[in-house]
Amino acid sequence: MEYCSHCASRLKIDVPPRDNHPRHICTGCGMIHYRSPKLVVGCIPEWQDQILLCRRAIEPRYGLWTLPAGFMEVGETVQEGAARETLEEAGAKVKVGQLYTLFNLPRASLVNLIFRAELIDPNVAAGEESLEVGFFRESEIPWSDLSFPMVRETLRLYFHDRKHGIFATHSGSIIRTPGPILRYQVIIDP
Amino acid sequence: MEYCSHCASRLKIDVPPRDNHPRHICTGCGMIHYRSPKLVVGCIPEWQDQILLCRRAIEPRYGLWTLPAGFMEVGETVQEGAARETLEEAGAKVKVGQLYTLFNLPRASLVNLIFRAELIDPNVAAGEESLEVGFFRESEIPWSDLSFPMVRETLRLYFHDRKHGIFATHSGSIIRTPGPILRYQVIIDP
Numbered sequence: 001m002e003y004c005s006h007c008a009s010r011l012k013i014d015v016p017p018r019d020n021h022p023r024h025i026c027t028g029c030g031m032i033h034y035r036s037p038k039l040v041v042g043c044i045p046e047w048q049d050q051i052l053l054c055r056r057a058i059e060p061r062y063g064l065w066t067l068p069a070g071f072m073e074v075g076e077t078v079q080e081g082a083a084r085e086t087l088e089e090a091g092a093k094v095k096v097g098q099l100y101t102l103f104n105l106p107r108a109s110l111v112n113l114i115f116r117a118e119l120i121d122p123n124v125a126a127g128e129e130s131l132e133v134g135f136f137r138e139s140e141i142p143w144s145d146l147s148f149p150m151v152r153e154t155l156r157l158y159f160h161d162r163k164h165g166i167f168a169t170h171s172g173s174i175i176r177t178p179g180p181i182l183r184y185q186v187i188i189d190p
Numbered sequence: 191m192e193y194c195s196h197c198a199s200r201l202k203i204d205v206p207p208r209d210n211h212p213r214h215i216c217t218g219c220g221m222i223h224y225r226s227p228k229l230v231v232g233c234i235p236e237w238q239d240q241i242l243l244c245r246r247a248i249e250p251r252y253g254l255w256t257l258p259a260g261f262m263e264v265g266e267t268v269q270e271g272a273a274r275e276t277l278e279e280a281g282a283k284v285k286v287g288q289l290y291t292l293f294n295l296p297r298a299s300l301v302n303l304i305f306r307a308e309l310i311d312p313n314v315a316a317g318e319e320s321l322e323v324g325f326f327r328e329s330e331i332p333w334s335d336l337s338f339p340m341v342r343e344t345l346r347l348y349f350h351d352r353k354h355g356i357f358a359t360h361s362g363s364i365i366r367t368p369g370p371i372l373r374y375q376v377i378i379d380p
Binding site: 002005006007018020021034036078102106111169173189 | 191192193194195196197198201208210211223224225226227228229261262263264265266267268269270278288289292294296297299301303318359361363379
């Protein structure tokens with residue numbers, strides 16, 4: 001952020017009165033431009049004992065398998081966003097249920113919310129952002145070809161809970177470890 | 191949004207290729223400026239059988255009682271944000287526990303996340319945004335002087351669950367009814 005989106009003047013970084021965080025403040029009109037974390041919302045689409053996954057047709061993680069999920073839009077609920085992403089990426093109509101996982105990605109300023117969801121109709125089709133979609137039993141999950149740690153951890157918790165017949169809402173954080181190799185620390189809250 | 195925050199050129203509204211939502215697009219550098227819902231995070235601070243509330247020293251709802259909550263900052267987790275807001279507004283140090291309520295406010299493009307939290311120390315003090323803070327037993331909650339529907343619904347669910355000894359994570363939506371009088375429709379998800 002260099003310029004004010006309201007009046008096009010230069011921005012400066014300063015702590016406003018009665019605040020304790022540095023903000024982008026317009027040197028022209030004085031408007032304060034706050035930065036906010038972003039919400040990613042998605043589903044675990046269930047059909048009988050199978051889960052619907054999508055293979056990514058976009059970067060990052062092109063070609064890897066993922067749960068349908070994406071950025072929440074303004075004006076929708078988290079559940080509406082999760083259903084919309086599932087329709088867009090997997091051509092799948094779902095009834096969104098319980099919030100299943102909340103994962104913080106604080107270095108990326110992202111919060112991931114994944115919901116359990118029942119497929120209304122098993123006729124599905126890859127959307128523009130997917131190479132293909134597929135149904136997977138637990139033994140068929142492509143664990144070494146999953147897109148993000150959030151997807152792997154959500155599926156790991158899901159199959160663990162399914163075995164025990166109790167689905168609680170889980171939360172945790174995924175922290176990128178510094179260095180050239182993509183490594184993550186996963187913390188599941190107690 | 192009128193101008194590009196990256197290059198100060200005029201923005202236009204158009205649907206980018208491979209997208210299906212109108213976006214703010216820069217007529218100079220082509221950057222797409224996405225709008226995002228915002229996250230409000232807060233706590234139900236518990237001390238023995240009492241709840242800590244703050245009386246708002248800021249608009250909107252000046253003078254009304256509220257749960258400590260506010261906008262999440264970039265770089266923090268939702269739990270860190272909830273603890274920070276509780277410290278800033280009520281001078282209260284808490285151990286943040288389970289996600290308790292998720293409320294959508296789609297007309298305002300807000301998502302509220304409220305966590306159960308244990309007070310570490312009952313020495314509390316009103317912060318800059320609070321007129322006073324106070325401990326309330328269930329019978330003492332100022333139901334007609336609460337700030338927002340989200341606060342009232344969260345407390346209502348909380349005391350209901352406490353009576354039954356089971357605290358599940360709840361979600362729902364709060365929809366502002368059109369018209370000059372502030373009225374809301376509250377939907378609690380099954």
